Amino acid sequence: MPYFDMASAAPLHAVARQALVAALDEGWADPARLYREGRRARLLLDAAREAAAEAVGCRPDELVFTPSGTRALHAAVAGAAAGRRRTGRHLVHSAVEHSAVLHAAEPYDTTSVGVDRTGLVDAGVFAAALREDTALACLQSANHEVGTVQPVAQVADACRAAGVPLLVDAAQSLAWGPVPGAWSLLAGSAHKWGGPPGVGLLVVRKGTRFAPQEPADERESGRAPGFANLPAIVAAAASLRAVRAEAAAEAARLSALVERIRTRVPQLVPGVEVVGHDRHRLPHLVTFSCLYVDGEALLTGLDRAGFSVSSGSSCTSSTLTPSHVLKAMGVLSEGNVRVSLPMGTREEDVARFLAVLPGVVGEVRGRLGAPEGAWAPAAGSASGGGTADAAAPGDAGGTEPAAGLLVDSLGKLCPIPVIDLARVIGEVPVGGLITVLSDDEAARLDIPAWCAMRQQEYVGERPAERGTAYLVRRRA
């Protein structure tokens, strides 16, 4: 049963498993104790720290182990910002950082640097956001949802020139290699590289001001309170070494498989947008969105077909909003699928995924009543009236003439508003207007994305009595 969600958690690497089981016997005691069990634990901890530091490209005394990547990021943001509190309380981060960074940054005055439609940060734009009172800058090495690799080395140079430390969230990329450039802090997460859960790492390069914000604790240089999770730390370090030994070969192999998905999915499934950068990308990760499909139904269908994937669609989140990454990129969010291939993924599993996907998407589209042919590569006229009503004349405001057709999608969740729109586009003449009323936040992303994909004109949005009115002009 192929598991294609390595970006969320990787199954335990065989080497990690061996190391963990061995360390259960050798590494359960307190490494701060002077007796033999303690000394043995200390040796294991020191060796794990050296191995991890070598893989990261730092000194062992710059690296501490934390209980998770999330906690490493939390400690990094709080500690680095406090270390420079006399400089100011301003933080710069990209709009597509992991939520652990965004939540840790909430207490500060922040500037969120936008990305282009591929999810890429512009190093110049990022540099321009640095201010006199900027205490810390944060940039991921690669995006966790779309795989876009960020220009960390360039941004690190700009930060260094401005005297601002750069924190790199390297959770998604550390399996593949060290993060280049003159960054100051770095965080990682072992269960993303085949290590066990319960281990993150936090690197604070020498010379970086850092004031830990958690209650005092002697362990891990005062940067990670609590008893060390030693067997898991030993396994995490062993696993990082092991995956790095395979990284170059696997990166080439998986990158080719991902390329195949990037190319084939839009050919096999009409109405698909592949999102993320086509060259600056992680080797194992690809994300695409499918018109007229809701993410949860798609995940369920793929799970039934034996494939475990993830989604940034609104209906799969507890907040019912699309992922902030897709929002920042301004791409289609409905029917979103993230495929991230674990090392060792077999070619035939990818082939089977490609064979299965069109049927699963088609099944969901059929069930949701998506208009037949509406997702064909060349857009034709839509059939069926659906929920469209003739608009009352004189209803429109602003500079636009009255909408020719009003589609009331209030109370309907993604992807229904887009399906409603596709159903009626054929009912207005070329040049005619359609107004879609929707109170689903995903519509703000998905209606413009639909227009771009269907070669229709997205005119704009305006507030309505309930929800928002989205204006579309028929072009073809």
Next chain:
Amino acid sequence: MPYFDMASAAPLHAVARQALVAALDEGWADPARLYREGRRARLLLDAAREAAAEAVGCRPDELVFTPSGTRALHAAVAGAAAGRRRTGRHLVHSAVEHSAVLHAAEPYDTTSVGVDRTGLVDAGVFAAALREDTALACLQSANHEVGTVQPVAQVADACRAAGVPLLVDAAQSLAWGPVPGAWSLLAGSAHKWGGPPGVGLLVVRKGTRFAPQEPADERESGRAPGFANLPAIVAAAASLRAVRAEAAAEAARLSALVERIRTRVPQLVPGVEVVGHDRHRLPHLVTFSCLYVDGEALLTGLDRAGFSVSSGSSCTSSTLTPSHVLKAMGVLSEGNVRVSLPMGTREEDVARFLAVLPGVVGEVRGRLGAPEGAWAPAAGSASGGGTADAAAPGDAGGTEPAAGLLVDSLGKLCPIPVIDLARVIGEVPVGGLITVLSDDEAARLDIPAWCAMRQQEYVGERPAERGTAYLVRRRA
């Protein structure tokens, strides 16, 4: 090789080991995901939560898993205090809490409730410390250094009557049974009950105000950010069940072994003070201090003889101060040894410990030049002059007459000041005074304790030009 430091960390229970290894295969995925690996992980997490909650005596939705007992205590103090910030910023805790509580309490206005010489908190004194603006009270179920069991149920009643939530640090007692009484919050640590490191638990009873202070995170009810350490959580819950099944029988058996240590050590080794309560105590833990011995040398000697124990002596801590617990109790801190027996400890290992101890203590005493015979049960006259000098007359101040003999122990670490004192006590006439000058913090505990044990009179201390002058009058 007997390991007698269960209070620090217990070796992994066989059941925990089995559960951990099984959960590595079944429980590595993200329990928040909808696909089969995620659902399987969710089932394991839910089952572990139910098992742990049953053992603690709470509802499953009141319990979350944290990365360690320390982090559970940190989160509990910060969250409970913030939940009642409108009441005030006052915290009450005992003077012998774990450092994790004391450090977490540092940002607040605190009242530290003292203990008697057995380490016991008086429930009435604790209750009297509660104020109108008390946001939180903290009391351990049992002390981690001396094993004294605290009157939690009584204190919980007093807290409830005052409308103050009580946080119980149950790290040392949870292996033995649930904590009785109407407490509001509770923290525990799996590696103290034979579970793996990397797992703590935090219980917040319904109706307790709680505002998590870490960055927002959807997992574990928003009370423990980061990816769940699932295989370890499964093992922790399994282990808690397993040790509880053995707890009653083991408690009786180990309590008898501890009783034997309590009785025999003072008979076998002269100049020993057994510390901690003789009845209100944990079944497996006993602590004693030995005159004229430094803790580190003692631990090293015992380690060489095959025994792993712990110490609260100043020389075994990085701060060179005796443990705050021994300080609060006002007992001898030099040559301190904590013995905490893991479940399954064999009687013959305890017998061998008792056989070995006198030789190890004697060896250290000999090496440090402790006066021959000075530790005999009936105090005789001391031999040898050592570092004693005749004091310059007119040197004394206050109400005491000039000290007959001045012992300059400045710059010498525990237990040397006490050894210096013992060496010269025979040189002054009965009724005569000795002044010991010392800048070692342990002397403040150990000189009065020595006087009590040797039937000499401790007159008091006063500041000196360097360090402190301790005045002792010869009685016998």
